[in-house]
Amino acid sequence: MRFADKLRNYSIAPAKPLSLMDEEQVKLDALVIGGGPAGLSAACAMAGAGMEVGVLERGEFCGAKNVSGLLYTTVLSEILPDYLESAPLERPVTRRSLAFLDREAYWSVSFGSEAWCEKPYNHTHVVYRAQFDRWFAGQTEELGATLLEGMVVENLLYEGEGATKRPVGVQIRDDEPLYADVIVLADGANCMVTDRAINELNLSRGAQEQTWAVGVKQIISLPREKLEDRFNLEPNEGCAIDYIGVPFEGLVGGGFVYTGRESVVVGFAAKAETFKHNRVSPAQVMDAFIQHPAVRRYVQGGNLEEYSAHMIPESGYRAIPEMVGNHVMIAGDAAGLVNMSMYHEGSNHAMASGRAAGETAAVAREAGDFSKEALQPYVQKLRASFVMRDLSKYKDVPEVMDSVPELFSLYPSKVCSLLIDFFEVSLRSKAEVQKQAIQKFLSGVPKLKGIRDIWKVRKLI
Amino acid sequence: MGSELLELSLEDKLYRTRFETDSDFHHITVKDPVCRSCSEKLCLYICPAEVYKPNPNDSHLVTAHYENCLECGTCRVMCEQEGIEWRFPNGSMGVKYRYG
Numbered sequence: 001m002r003f004a005d006k007l008r009n010y011s012i013a014p015a016k017p018l019s020l021m022d023e024e025q026v027k028l029d030a031l032v033i034g035g036g037p038a039g040l041s042a043a044c045a046m047a048g049a050g051m052e053v054g055v056l057e058r059g060e061f062c063g064a065k066n067v068s069g070l071l072y073t074t075v076l077s078e079i080l081p082d083y084l085e086s087a088p089l090e091r092p093v094t095r096r097s098l099a100f101l102d103r104e105a106y107w108s109v110s111f112g113s114e115a116w117c118e119k120p121y122n123h124t125h126v127v128y129r130a131q132f133d134r135w136f137a138g139q140t141e142e143l144g145a146t147l148l149e150g151m152v153v154e155n156l157l158y159e160g161e162g163a164t165k166r167p168v169g170v171q172i173r174d175d176e177p178l179y180a181d182v183i184v185l186a187d188g189a190n191c192m193v194t195d196r197a198i199n200e201l202n203l204s205r206g207a208q209e210q211t212w213a214v215g216v217k218q219i220i221s222l223p224r225e226k227l228e229d230r231f232n233l234e235p236n237e238g239c240a241i242d243y244i245g246v247p248f249e250g251l252v253g254g255g256f257v258y259t260g261r262e263s264v265v266v267g268f269a270a271k272a273e274t275f276k277h278n279r280v281s282p283a284q285v286m287d288a289f290i291q292h293p294a295v296r297r298y299v300q301g302g303n304l305e306e307y308s309a310h311m312i313p314e315s316g317y318r319a320i321p322e323m324v325g326n327h328v329m330i331a332g333d334a335a336g337l338v339n340m341s342m343y344h345e346g347s348n349h350a351m352a353s354g355r356a357a358g359e360t361a362a363v364a365r366e367a368g369d370f371s372k373e374a375l376q377p378y379v380q381k382l383r384a385s386f387v388m389r390d391l392s393k394y395k396d397v398p399e400v401m402d403s404v405p406e407l408f409s410l411y412p413s414k415v416c417s418l419l420i421d422f423f424e425v426s427l428r429s430k431a432e433v434q435k436q437a438i439q440k441f442l443s444g445v446p447k448l449k450g451i452r453d454i455w456k457v458r459k460l461i
Numbered sequence: 462m463g464s465e466l467l468e469l470s471l472e473d474k475l476y477r478t479r480f481e482t483d484s485d486f487h488h489i490t491v492k493d494p495v496c497r498s499c500s501e502k503l504c505l506y507i508c509p510a511e512v513y514k515p516n517p518n519d520s521h522l523v524t525a526h527y528e529n530c531l532e533c534g535t536c537r538v539m540c541e542q543e544g545i546e547w548r549f550p551n552g553s554m555g556v557k558y559r560y561g
Contacts, residue, residue, distance in 0.1 A: 060481075060553035065532055067561045130561030150552035173551065190534030192549070214535045216509045218474065219560045220466065263560075272535050275507050282509040283471045291467055302466055306560045307474035309509035309531040311538070 027179040028052045028146075030361055031170055032186055033153050033193055035062030036133055038332025038350035038357075039186030040140045044079050045358025047144040051365060054178065055137070055145055056170065058152045063133030066188070067215065067310035069258050069265055070240055071127045072348040077120060079355060080139055084119060088131040090260035091238025092121030099294060100412035101245030105420045106294035108241070117236055126238055126258045126265065128219070129347075151175065156183060156197050156328070165201060166326035166370075182361045182370045183328045186354060189311040191334035198321055201328065206319035210336055211398070213253060213314040214275070216282045217267025218290065220302035224262045230298050231259055242342070243268075245412035247289040250278040252401045252408055255289045257298060264299050266290050269312055271401070282309065314340045317388075317395035327370045329357040329378050337387060340401070341394040341460050349387045356381040396459045404453045406445070411453075414441055471511055475529050482528045483554040488547065489525040489536075495544030497521045504536045504545065512536070531556050 030046050032039040035057030046053045059065045070093065076083050095112030116122040141147050156167035157177055169179035185194045189212065198205065224235075231239055243255035253270025268289055275282065289295060313319070313336040320337065323330045331337075332350030339345040360378040364370050382388045401407070421437035442450075489512070496502075502523060504513040510529045513536065516522035525545075532555055537547040549555075 058549050058552055060557055063561055064553075064557050065555075065561075067558065128560040130558040133561075152549045152552045173549075190532070190537070192534075212535065212538055214507070214509060214533060272507060272539050276501075276503055276539070279506060281506040281511060283474075283511060286509075296467055300466060304466055304469060304474060304477050306558065307471075307478050307531075308556075308558055308561060309533040309535075311533045311535055 025177070025179055027169075027181075028054050029180060029365060030054070030182045030184065031056060031178060031180040032145075032184045033170065034186035034188055034332075034334070035059070035137050035147065035149070036066055036186060036188055036332060036350065037136065037347045038188075038334070038354035039184060040133070040136045041075070041079055041351040041354030042184040042186060042329075042331060042358035042361070043140045043145040043354075044143050045355050046361050047140065049359075049362035049365075050144075051362060053145040054148050054180070055140065056151050056153050056172070056178075057137075057147065057149045060150055061134050062137035062147065062149065063130040066129040066133050067217065067308045068129050068347055069126065069217070069256060069267065070344070071125050071132065072345060073120070073123045073125060075348050075351040075355060077123065079351065080136075086135070088128070088135050090126040090128065090258075090263075091233075092116065092236070093124040093126065093240045093258075094121070094237040095233075095239040097239065097241040099241055099243045099245075100415050101243055101247060101292055101294055102413040102416035102420070103246050104293055105416040106245075106292075107416045107419050108294075110239075112239075117234070124240070126240070126260055128260070148178075153187070153193050155193065156200065158200060160326075164326070167197065167201075167328050181327065182364065182375075184354070184357050184361070185328060185330045185334050186332045186350070187334050189313055189333040194330055194334040197325070197328060197330075201325040203322040203325050205321045206315070206317075206336070208315050208318040208398075210313050210319040211315050212272050213269045213312040213340070214272045214282055214309065215267060215269035215312055216286050216307075216309045217265055218286065218307055219260070219263055219265055219305045220299045221263045221305050222299065222302040226301070227259060227262060227264065233259065243289070243295070244408050245416070246409055247285060247292055249409040250274065250280070250405070251285065252405060254408060255295070257295060263305065264302065266295060266299060271314060272311075274405075312340075312346065313338050315398050316340055317391040318398075320391070323353075323382070324372055324375045324378055326372045327375075329360065329375055331357045337391065339390050339394055339397075341397050343390075345390070349391075352385055352387045353382055356385070394459070400456050400459050404456055406453065407457055410445070414445075417441070475510060478531070479557045479559055480528065481554050481557055483551055486551050486554070487525075487527050488550040488555065489527040489530060490546040491523055491525050492544045492546060493522055495542050496523055499542050499544060501541075503539050503541075507539050508536050509533060
């Protein structure tokens with residue numbers, strides 16, 4: 001279907017043609033590129049303010065191309081306060097664990113709270129993004145935005161030169177262009193449209209070049225009772241376990257296991273560059289992880305439902321580009337707004353940034369000014385919010401992770417073997433056992449380096 | 462059953478993921494001259510779906526089995542020589558996650 005027909009179906013009247021455009025051309029108040037959490041949040045804010053908004057999504061439906069595990073819902077709870085009633089959420093995360101893996105041994109710490117088992121569940125849920133984003137898109141549509149799914153945006157269309165150059169619309173593959181006063185770029189991690197727009201509009205890139213982590217995961221179905229037994233969960237409980245250690249040897253990254261209602265998510269994310277140095281493939285690492293005794297016990301006997309992969313922009317604060325240009329704002333993963341510390345926060349930032357962009361566009365529309373200056377409040381809003389404060393606090397994380405690769409395999413495995421050696425039951429005296437265990441623990445790492453590394457690693461917390 | 466899950470090959474795993482293959486549009490094109498001069502061939506092991514395989518007819522080249530592509534884009538950003546022309550599949554085509 002041509003987009004114009006689609007628009008008619010959604011009963012959006014074509015706006016008055018711009019002076020330079022012929023009568024056939026359709027113009028909306030705003031176009032959003034990408035129907036993920038950032039784009040949909042932007043669309044909600046703009047549609048809520050009475051703007052005509054189109055959300056362009058290349059997948060058959062919003063979410064069809066999207067992958068992630070945990071969702072922090074603090075921003076969502078403000079955008080759609082009733083989300084707990086209708087959103088397709090899996091289990092809330094009522095218990096979190098961190099596990100260290102040696103070759104066969106493991107050590108983990110768990111913590112949880114009864115309070116997390118009650119609304120709003122510490123604002124942490126396991127979600128399946130293909131389902132969640134589709135639901136979010138439906139809610140966005142109800143607020144008055146138009147979903148234009150199955151449409152691939154190739155490029156923005158521009159007018160003017162130099163400082164006055166501005167996008168006026170989007171070029172859609174095998175279809176007619178579509179025009180708007182303002183464009184929100186929310187095309188995610190693999191952001192080819194944003195990338196070209198940054199070049200075209202001469203926006204400054206971050207001080208550091210963006211680098212990516214690659215994430216892979218498997219979704220394994222398991223009967224509910226079996227799942228609850230294995231993870232020691234009540235029906236309204238769920239858990240999230242983070243793993244570092246031997247399966248990720250040589251990589252900068254770690255694994256995770258999350259519980260869905262009747263499924264278990266097993267996956268990992270690691271800096272793409274580090275596969276290069278180790279010449280291992282993500283699929284091999286996935287196998288090593290899922291076959292680890294500490295992990296396989298959770299999933300064996302289950303059925304693989306899906307295998308998925310996605311990139312994560314992981315350079316944080318220092319790689320964030322200029323997020324505003326004439327008539328355009330960049331939000332979410334496309335702007336690199338991901339916190340790669342132990343909190344792994346991305347989609348919540350995406351929603352916060354999308355909403356801020358949408359609100360800014362609505363104010364700009366009142367004033368009839370979408371210039372770069374007029375859209376600056378978007379950046380100011382983000383700077384004043386937890387998004388930029390957190391990203392700024394964790395700006396050293398990528399550097400720390402690069403400089404202490406031992407953190408992801410050697411140190412976790414040392415901690416494991418220290419405990420295993422300590423608790424090995426034998427005929428030797430305890431003093432002897434303990435002395436040897438400590439000697440083994442301290443071997444192989446210069447003392448000063450160990451202390452320096454511990455000091456560096458505090459920045460991840 | 463239990464051992465079955467843990468012994469699935471990558472091919473088996475990808476079979477569980479839903480794809481709508483567009484036989485009219487190959488969204489990945491390897492630029493052969495660039496590929497031939499590349500000694501690293503990072504694409505052969507960085508791809509989570511192992512889309513890239515050595516070309517059976519010419520060991521200096523790789524072929525892209527685009528129909529298995531999970532569209533993460535890792536190959537695109539990691540090929541320093543920019544030897545991979547990676548475009549989005551046509552609208553609604555390609556990988557279609559049920560869970561994501």
